[in-house]
Amino acid sequence: MNGFDSTIFSQTPCIGTDQLGSCSVVLIVSPQAAILGHVAPRPDGNDTDDPYAGDNHVRSFMDRLITYYRQYQNFMGSPNSWVICAIFGPGIALPDQQKIMEEKLRDAGLSVDTSQTYRVPYNTDHLDRGSVFVDARSGTIQVYVENRIIRSIAATSPSLGSAPADSRWDGQYYVSTQNPAYVWINGAWAIRP
Numbered sequence: 001m002n003g004f005d006s007t008i009f010s011q012t013p014c015i016g017t018d019q020l021g022s023c024s025v026v027l028i029v030s031p032q033a034a035i036l037g038h039v040a041p042r043p044d045g046n047d048t049d050d051p052y053a054g055d056n057h058v059r060s061f062m063d064r065l066i067t068y069y070r071q072y073q074n075f076m077g078s079p080n081s082w083v084i085c086a087i088f089g090p091g092i093a094l095p096d097q098q099k100i101m102e103e104k105l106r107d108a109g110l111s112v113d114t115s116q117t118y119r120v121p122y123n124t125d126h127l128d129r130g131s132v133f134v135d136a137r138s139g140t141i142q143v144y145v146e147n148r149i150i151r152s153i154a155a156t157s158p159s160l161g162s163a164p165a166d167s168r169w170d171g172q173y174y175v176s177t178q179n180p181a182y183v184w185i186n187g188a189w190a191i192r193p
Helices: 053-076 095-107
Strands: 003-008 014-017 024-029 033-039 080-088 117-119 132-135 140-145 148-154 167-169 174-176 182-185 188-191
Touching: 003 014, 003 053, 014 033, 024 053, 024 095, 024 132, 024 140, 033 053, 033 132, 053 095, 053 188, 080 095, 080 148
Parallel strands: 080 117
Antiparallel strands: 003 033, 014 132, 024 033, 024 080, 132 140, 140 148, 167 174, 174 182, 182 188
16 A cells, blocks of 8 residues: 556566555556556555645655656556546545546646546455456456456557667567667667566
8 A cells, every 4th residue: 555566567467456445546557567556545644634634645656656657658658547546425535636646647648547436345345345456467458446347458568669789689678788787668778677
């Protein structure tokens, strides 16, 4: 909770989170990789007297997540993104926080789908407990919210383009022979993910 992680599907084909309670999920998925953020509505150890603590926490979280995304943006190609929020009663539990997450993703140049939600579970025997899962094991990337597939994306290997002469294939990437920390992705040199 209150963290994010990523996966490159050719290395680890799944990523997910559960027991969301009333937390939100920010998900950025491309045919090659995914970044998943599990965002609590308030920071750990927060001052309950501060009415802006939750919104400020979400802004800070999103700034960190977007900085991380930008480091790997070239590798991800054209990703899809979602903000998945809890439904409590008749509507979104924290609409102001949903708006903050959506705006931060749009400011980063991503299109955002906010239509996917989950109901806040009222009891502990709820099978899913609020869950988001991305599964690329079958060659098709399937994005789940609870038990529902919300999107299927054809998995692809990173676009290699015309690899430069000063590179070698290592079974996964064209690697620079001059600096092995760099690989050829989407027609450009990038730090190895």
